[in-house]
Amino acid sequence: MSDAQDRAWEELSGRYLLPVERDAASTSVLPGSTVDPGAVFGRVAPLVVEIGSGQGHAIVHAAGAQPEVDFLAVEVFRAGLARTMLDADRAGVHNLRLVEANAPEVLEHLLPEGSVDEIWVFFPDPWHKAKHNKRRLIAPAFVPQVARALRDGGVLRLATDWEDYALQMRDVLSDADVFAADFEPDFEGEWAPRFAGRTMTAFERKGLAKGREIRDLAYRRLPRG
Numbered sequence: 001m002s003d004a005q006d007r008a009w010e011e012l013s014g015r016y017l018l019p020v021e022r023d024a025a026s027t028s029v030l031p032g033s034t035v036d037p038g039a040v041f042g043r044v045a046p047l048v049v050e051i052g053s054g055q056g057h058a059i060v061h062a063a064g065a066q067p068e069v070d071f072l073a074v075e076v077f078r079a080g081l082a083r084t085m086l087d088a089d090r091a092g093v094h095n096l097r098l099v100e101a102n103a104p105e106v107l108e109h110l111l112p113e114g115s116v117d118e119i120w121v122f123f124p125d126p127w128h129k130a131k132h133n134k135r136r137l138i139a140p141a142f143v144p145q146v147a148r149a150l151r152d153g154g155v156l157r158l159a160t161d162w163e164d165y166a167l168q169m170r171d172v173l174s175d176a177d178v179f180a181a182d183f184e185p186d187f188e189g190e191w192a193p194r195f196a197g198r199t200m201t202a203f204e205r206k207g208l209a210k211g212r213e214i215r216d217l218a219y220r221r222l223p224r225g
């Protein structure tokens with residue numbers, strides 16, 4: 001990390017970073033160690049979780065634009081979390097917390113069941129070489145994890161600049177009987193319109209510069225039982 005990021009980590013972690021009880025790995029979450037979002041934010045408000053928040057551009061902007069909503073950034077890349085805290089501090093954002101942990105374990109263990117209003121995954125690592133496809137986050141194993149954390153009627157929003165990953169996302173979510181598409185397809189008749197709350201990030205800019213199209217998807221969690 002840069003000196004500024006080191007300083008941010010030391011000075012701002014106490015305010016922004018959730019303490020996490022670990023299992024074996026340094027970014028793991030100990031099963032059974034759950035946080036209470038109401039206690040974390042000091043109020044009861046809608047909760048949006050961004051997975052793989054990177055440098056935090058999207059979530060800091062969203063938190064500033066919607067002070068009535070609480071935001072949680074989930075990321076394993078410490079320098080990105082430090083950048084996010086610096087920007088949040090500069091922007092005077094109070095409705096944002098960060099967690100340094102592996103996202104599937106956050107969804108399975110850290111967040112109470114049905115506690116999240118929206119989960120965002122924008123530009124997840126594409127793992128575009130065929131032999132690496134199996135490392136992709138949006139895969140069948142991800143469905144029960146997201147479905148657990150989302151409240152009934154909650155929304156999963158996805159975006160990617162890799163067409164074959166977009167197709168995989170759509171296949172995975174279409175096959176999931178706990179989700180229904182939450183958009184009027186208007187892009188080639190198959191994709192959601194660009195989510196108005198999604199800020200342009202470096203990853204989107206890079207994809208566009210390389211001539212790739214951006215595809216958004218949105219799925220609503222169907223009511224339990």
Ligand SMILES: C[S@@+](CC[C@H](N)C(=O)[O-])C[C@H]1O[C@@H](n2cnc3c(N)ncnc32)[C@H](O)[C@@H]1O
Pocket residue numbers: 051052053054055074075076077080101102103104121122123124125126137201202203204
């Ligand atoms: C391609 S970047 C996109 C970052 C950001 N969403 C954006 O659009 O700028 C993907 C991010 O996901 C993070 N990531 C990958 N796997 C993760 C996991 N299992 N849990 C949490 N974050 C993860 C990476 O560290 C990386 O910062």
